[in-house]
Amino acid sequence: MWLAQSNINPDNRLKSMNPFLTEKHREVRRSVRAFCEAELAPIAKDLDQEARFPWEVVEKMGALGYFGIQVPKDLGGAGMDSVSYVVAIEEISRVCGGMGLCVTVHNSVAVHPIMAFGTREQQEKWVPDLAAGKKIGAFCLTEPNAGSDASGIQAVSLLDGDHYVVNANKVFVTNGGVADTCLIFVRTDPEAGPRGISVIVAERGAPGFVVGDLEDLCGMRCNPVSSIRLNDCRIPAGNLLGREGMGLAIGLAGLDTGRIGIAAQALGIAQAALEEGIRYSKQRSQFRVPIAKHQSISNMIADMATQVDAARLMVYRAAALRDTGKPFSKESAMAKLFASETASTVTDMAVQIHGGYGYSKDYPVERYFRDARVTRIYEGTSEVHRTVIARSVLGKF
């Protein structure tokens, strides 16, 4: 589906129907798809229904490098590029959105900031276990009164000797129930406004580190999203990422990258809904013909396929820009906005194509429909993304 004939040179992207993919990326797709269909597909429905985190699959994913996709080999990662990363996230999410979420958040907003802003000593301390999936990472920014406005956080951290004393109440923490290594956004200088925000790495098990109840969410139910509270939690000063006051810069850098992953996740969910829509429309007959023969249904399939294809090109473009070292902030925002809106639209259409059965838990499209909804909310809402894009397009005037 992805490449034109005779595209054999591993670096030859020019003959490709998708100009961003090489043969290596095709192999990533083939391999991750085979793994997910064998290991995740048979249990995805149960994971959703039971809100269960599949440790048994996580262990296998860890051994295959899924938790350190872009981490350099010398720190135990797979050393791959961003395009490989989005292909892998897309394929995991095509089968199980909640696990796609786990892997993308771990890679892009937990591991990546440590790689980008951590010292070599910090990288060697945390990254090998994270890359192997032995420890799970989390990004703890959102608070009850601070979401889109990240500068409004109230968590505080005061230096006391060679330790920070941290008090924080973080909510909607993806992977929160299983996370070992958490990036906590705190105020280290309460008087300095947005410039007083820093990132401290807190480790599960530290006295005062409390995992709250798991959220009972509409979708992504296998992901143990929870609150995390730090009550007078003493964290070594050496766990500060970057310098004091760099918190927002670290957060924005993480979110720029994270958006590509969430866009890929939305794309995978949309792809799954498209495939189910096609399958069902060919198999279900009404008025003595498969419903795909009815123009109202085939038009829906055409629109779904077109939107998914457009989203895919945008997601891969953002990743390819990142790989070539070019600015990708606007493109990643556009990809996240479009892919998440597409996921919502396409999963809704897939439910419509299925009729009453689409509203039943006997068919996977209702899970896709629920999973897709949150992609327009987390890692920057669609509204915030429109602001980011508009600012970039309009410039200063």
Add this chain to the structure above:
Amino acid sequence: MGIHIIVCIKSVVLDAPGGKIVRTPDTTTINPFDLSALEVALAARDELGGTITALSMGPETSSLSLYSALSMGVDRGVLLCDKTLAGADTLATSNALCAGIRLLEPYDLVLFGTRTADSDTGQVGPQTAVGLNLPLVTQARDIVFQENGLEVGAECDGFRQRFAVDLPCALTVAPEAAKARDASLGGIEDAFAGSIETWNLERLGLSPDQVGDAGSPTKIKGMTPASKGKQCDFITGSIEEQADKLLEKLVNAGLIQ
């Protein structure tokens, strides 16, 4: 130094849209019956040390199956690729593989799948073994390395057989012998950082009349789609027995591994 195992693999056609076979990256994949042979080789190398060479014959697209093998952990991939190799029957294919394998000497073991998912003759492994004058065990299910050779278990016509075989030897490996490992992302990265060696007819030291269409004593006179009549099979027995029988059918059909 360890052992040197050569695994012969084929890139097979997954789909023939409109009845026409077109070999593209999207319509071809590694023959599923070769995966157990690859896994047997990888497990042996992990235990004993050494190297594995994956060898294939086919058009350029076949290199992708060799990259898949490298991604799983194979050390070296060699593709026999030349216009004169096209149109080969199983004997001409074996002639080319024999020449390729001789160029890879010294080796201890040559492995094949039992058959292929596209043409399904099951002849190439045995013919190549004969061409190389190697002892051969077909349908190998378990392989134990011993001091001076192998002990191989095989199953045929409802009987279990055990063979002692001298090295070097050739085996066709049954799908039941091993479940292939998944390629790791790091393995894929390493595979594509390397390259596949491509050998032409001159490199093989063969003449055009020994290979390809010219070297094939059998010719395809015609090919038409077989009847698509659906056949219904009733599987009987307890639920467990039914599940086992269904599993066996799916494995034998190459649909699952």
